[in-house]
Amino acid sequence: MNKFFNTILLTVGACVLVSCGDNGTKDVSPKSDRSVQYFPNMYQSVGYETYQEGTVFENNMEAQKPVDGTVSRGWLPYDYEDDNDGYASAKANLENPVPLTEAHFENGKALYDIYCAICHGANGNGQGHLVKTEKILGVPSYDSREITAGSIYHVMYYGINYMGSYASQTSIEERWEITHYVEALRADLMGVPRKPLIDAQNVDTPVDDLVLGDDAPADAATAEPVENMENTNQDNGNSNNGQ
Amino acid sequence: MINKKFQINPFKLTITSLVMVFALWSGQSQALDTSDGEPAVPVEVNESEVTESGGNAELGEALFKANCAACHKLYKNAVGPALFQVSEKYSREWLYKWIKNSSALIASGDAQAVAIYNEYDQKNMNAFPQLSNEDIDNILAYTDTSKPVATEIVGPEVAPAVADNSMTNNIVLGALALVLVVLIVVLVAVNSTLKRFAAANGIQTEFEEEDQPARTPIWKAFVRNQFLVLTTAIFLLLVSAYFVYGGLMSVGIDQGYAPVQPIHYSHRIHAGVSKIECKYCHSSARESKHSGIPSLNVCMNCHKSIAEVAESTYNEGLEEYGIDYNKEIQKLYKATGWSEEEQAFTGEEEPVRWVRIHNLPDLAYFNHAQHVTAGNIECQTCHGPVEEMEIMYQYSPLTMGWCINCHRESNVDLKGNGYYEEIHKELSEKRGGRQLTVADLGGLECGKCHY
Numbered sequence: 114m115n116k117f118f119n120t121i122l123l124t125v126g127a128c129v130l131v132s133c134g135d136n137g138t139k140d141v142s143p144k145s146d147r148s149v150q151y152f153p154n155m156y157q158s159v160g161y162e163t164y165q166e167g168t169v170f171e172n173n174m175e176a177q178k179p180v181d182g183t184v185s186r187g188w189l190p191y192d193y194e195d196d197n198d199g200y201a202s203a204k205a206n207l208e209n210p211v212p213l214t215e216a217h218f219e220n221g222k223a224l225y226d227i228y229c230a231i232c233h234g235a236n237g238n239g240q241g242h243l244v245k246t247e248k249i250l251g252v253p254s255y256d257s258r259e260i261t262a263g264s265i266y267h268v269m270y271y272g273i274n275y276m277g278s279y280a281s282q283t284s285i286e287e288r289w290e291i292t293h294y295v296e297a298l299r300a301d302l303m304g305v306p307r308k309p310l311i312d313a314q315n316v317d318t319p320v321d322d323l324v325l326g327d328d329a330p331a332d333a334a335t336a337e338p339v340e341n342m343e344n345t346n347q348d349n350g351n352s353n354n355g356q
Numbered sequence: 357m358i359n360k361k362f363q364i365n366p367f368k369l370t371i372t373s374l375v376m377v378f379a380l381w382s383g384q385s386q387a388l389d390t391s392d393g394e395p396a397v398p399v400e401v402n403e404s405e406v407t408e409s410g411g412n413a414e415l416g417e418a419l420f421k422a423n424c425a426a427c428h429k430l431y432k433n434a435v436g437p438a439l440f441q442v443s444e445k446y447s448r449e450w451l452y453k454w455i456k457n458s459s460a461l462i463a464s465g466d467a468q469a470v471a472i473y474n475e476y477d478q479k480n481m482n483a484f485p486q487l488s489n490e491d492i493d494n495i496l497a498y499t500d501t502s503k504p505v506a507t508e509i510v511g512p513e514v515a516p517a518v519a520d521n522s523m524t525n526n527i528v529l530g531a532l533a534l535v536l537v538v539l540i541v542v543l544v545a546v547n548s549t550l551k552r553f554a555a556a557n558g559i560q561t562e563f564e565e566e567d568q569p570a571r572t573p574i575w576k577a578f579v580r581n582q583f584l585v586l587t588t589a590i591f592l593l594l595v596s597a598y599f600v601y602g603g604l605m606s607v608g609i610d611q612g613y614a615p616v617q618p619i620h621y622s623h624r625i626h627a628g629v630s631k632i633e634c635k636y637c638h639s640s641a642r643e644s645k646h647s648g649i650p651s652l653n654v655c656m657n658c659h660k661s662i663a664e665v666a667e668s669t670y671n672e673g674l675e676e677y678g679i680d681y682n683k684e685i686q687k688l689y690k691a692t693g694w695s696e697e698e699q700a701f702t703g704e705e706e707p708v709r710w711v712r713i714h715n716l717p718d719l720a721y722f723n724h725a726q727h728v729t730a731g732n733i734e735c736q737t738c739h740g741p742v743e744e745m746e747i748m749y750q751y752s753p754l755t756m757g758w759c760i761n762c763h764r765e766s767n768v769d770l771k772g773n774g775y776y777e778e779i780h781k782e783l784s785e786k787r788g789g790r791q792l793t794v795a796d797l798g799g800l801e802c803g804k805c806h807y
Contacts, residue, residue: 118543121539121540121543124536125536146613147610147613148606148607148608148609148610148613149606149607149608150607150608150717151607151608155717155718155719156608156715156717156718157718158718163646164649164710164712166709172706172707173707174707196478197478197480226633227633227635227636227639228633228636228639231630231631231632231633231636239422242630242631243630243632243658246630247421247666248630248658248662248666249658249661249662250421250422250425250661251421251422251423251424251425251427251428253422253423257486258482272657274427274435275427275434275435275660275661276657277653277654277656277657277658277660278653278657279657281639281651281653281654282636282639282654283639284643
C-alpha cells in the first residue's frame with residue numbers, strides 16, 4: 114500500500130520540480146554578491162577608484178568633467194559654432210591638417226568600421242547593419258550631398274539631426290583620419306579617383322604639431338572662438354575618467 | 357528518514373498535492389497576464405492603394421525611409437515636425453518648392469516658410485533637388501496613411517499566437533491536475549476499503565516490532581569495528597578537505613558575478629543582434645587603462661531616435677527575460693534629461709549608479725590599451741561571449757594563474773617592428789627558433805603587473 118503512495122509522491126515531486134524550471138528561459142547566473150575577499154584593504158583602496166561614488170561631489174559623482182575654461186592635454190577648443198553658420202564656415206574654410214599617409218588612412222578605416230559603418234555602411238552608401246534592420250532610418254549615401262573635409266569633421270564633432278556627436282569617443286587626430294577615409298569612400302561612390310596617398314617620409318612635421326600646434330589651419334579668419342566651453346568640454350571627459 | 361516521509365497519512369498527501377497543483381496553475385496564468393502586454397510598436401499595414409493625388413504609398417515609404425526618416429517621423433515630432441497629413445496643411449505646389457530647396461524658399465521671404473523655420477529653432481532642412489514631383493507625391497501618399505490602430509490590428513494577429521501557446525499549456529496542466537486528483541481520490545478509497553476488509557477478516561495490518569534484547573545498538577557495533585571507524589574518518593577528512601579547499605580557492609574570485617544593474621542593458625541586443633562594435637561604446641579601451649563605462653551621450657547617439665524597441669524584440673524581452681525594454685529606455689531618458697516631446701535635453705540629469713563587475717585588486721596593474729590595441733586581442737578572449745549575454749557577468753576568473761597562463765601561451769605578432777627586428781630574431785634563436793610568447797618578452801616579470 115505504501116508503495117503506491119511513494120509512487121504518487123515521487124510523481125508529484127517530479128512534476129513540481131520540472132514545472133519549477135522556467136520554460137526555456139535562458140540561464141543567467143543569479144550570483145549577485147561578490148565573494149569573500151582576503152585582505153580587503155588590498156582590494157579597496159583609500160583613494161577614489163574610477164567611477165566610484167565620492168561624497169564631496171555633486172550627485173556623488175567621482176567622474177568629473179574638466180573645469181570650465183581649462184584645456185585638457187591633447188585637446189584644443191574647436192573654433193566653429195554648432196549652428197548653420199558654423200557648418201557653412203567649417204565647410205568652406207576648415208582643412209584637414211593630418212597628411213594622407215597610408216598609416217593614417219588605415220587607422221581611419223579601422224575607426225570608420227568601429228564608429229561609422231554600423232549606420233553609414235562599410236562603403237558609405239548609407240546601408241549599414243542598423244539601417245538594413247530598420248533600427249535607424251534616413252542615413253544618406255555620401256555621394257548624395259556636397260560635403261567637404263571641413264563639413265565631415267564638423268558633423269563628427271557636433272553631430273547633425275539624429276546623428277550624435279562623436280567628440281567624446283575620438284580624438285582630434287582620429288576624426289581627421291576618419292575624414293580622409295570618408296572622402297575616399299565618397300570618391301569611390303561617385304566613381305572618381307581617390308586622393309593619392311602621401312609617402313610618410315615626405316612629412317617632416319609630427320602630427321601632434323599639425324593637429325595641436327599654432328600652425329593648424331583651424332584659425333580661419335571668419336571663425337569666432339567658442340565662448341561657451343560647456344558643450345565642447347565633453348571631448349575628453351571619457352578618456353579622463355579612464356586614467 | 358525516507359521511510360518517515362512516506363508514512364504521511366493519505367489525507368494530508370491529498371491536500372498537499374492539490375495545493376501544489378493549484379499553485380502551479382496560478383503561476384502559469386500569472387505568466388500569461390504579463391506576456392499579454394500591449395504591443396510596443398504599431399504593426400505596418402500593407403497599403404498599396406493609390407490615393408487621390410496619384411501617389412503610390414509603397415514607393416513613398418521607401419523614399420521616406422531613405423530620405424526623410426533621418427529627421428522626421430510620421431506621428432511624432434522628431435528633429436523636424438511630424439509629417440502625418442502634411443499634405444492637408446500646405447498646398448502641394450508649396451510643398452514641392454519646400455522639399456526641393458527649403459532655404460531658397462525661406463530666403464525668398466515666403467511667410468509660411470519663415471514661420472516654420474523659426475518654429476523649429478532655425479534648423480535648415482536639407483535640400484532634395486533629386487526628388488521629382490512624382491517622388492514627392494509618393495512620399496505624401498505615404499505620409500497620409502493613417503496610423504494603424506494597434507489594438508484592432510494586433511488583436512486578431514498577435515494575441516492568438518501568444519494566447520494559443522499558453523492556452524494549450526493551461527489545458528494540458530488542467531487535465532493533468534484532474535487526473536492526479538482522481539487518482540488520489542481512488543487510491544484513498546481503495547486504501548480505506550482494504551483496511552476495512554482486513555479489519556473485518558481479522559487480519560493484522562499494523563505490526564509491532566518484536567522485542568529483540570540480544571541485538572546491540574548500531575552505533576555500538578560501529579565503534580567496535582575499528583576498520584570501519586578508520587575508513588569513515590578518512591572519508592570524512594577527505595570530504596571536508598575538498599570543501600575547505602574549494603571554499604578557500606574561491607576567496608576573492610568573482611567568476612559568474614552578475615549584479616542587477618540600475619538600467620537593464622542587454623549586450624545580447626546591442627553587440628549580438630545589432631552587431632555594434634565593442635569599441636563603439638567602450639572607446640577608451642583603445643587608448644587607456646580602463647575600457648570605460650560609456651557616458652550616456654554615447655547611448656543617446658542612437659537612442660535619440662530609438663525610443664521604442666521593435667515589437668518582436670519587445671515581446672521577446674517580456675517572454676524570455678521578463679524585461680520591458682521600453683521602460684529601460686525611459687530610464688535612460690530620465691537619467692540624461694531627454695524630453696521626448698520637446699526633442700531636447702532639459703538639463704535635469706541624474707547619475708546612473710552602474711555596479712562594477714570586473715575589478716582587479718589595487719595590487720595588480722592591468723592596461724586595456726596594451727591588450728586591445730598593442731596586443732590586438734579580441735574582447736571576447738577575456739570577457740567571454742558578451743554578444744550572447746542578456747545580463748553581463750564575469751566570464752573569466754581574473755586570477756594571477758589565469759593571466760600567467762595566457763602570457764605563456766600567446767604568441768606575439770612581431771611583424772613590422774623594424775627597430776627590434778634583430779633582437780627578436782636573436783631571442784627567437786635562443787629559444788630554439790620558435791615564435792616568441794608574451795612570457796619570452798618579460799610577460800612573467802613580477803614588476804610588469806605589481807609595482
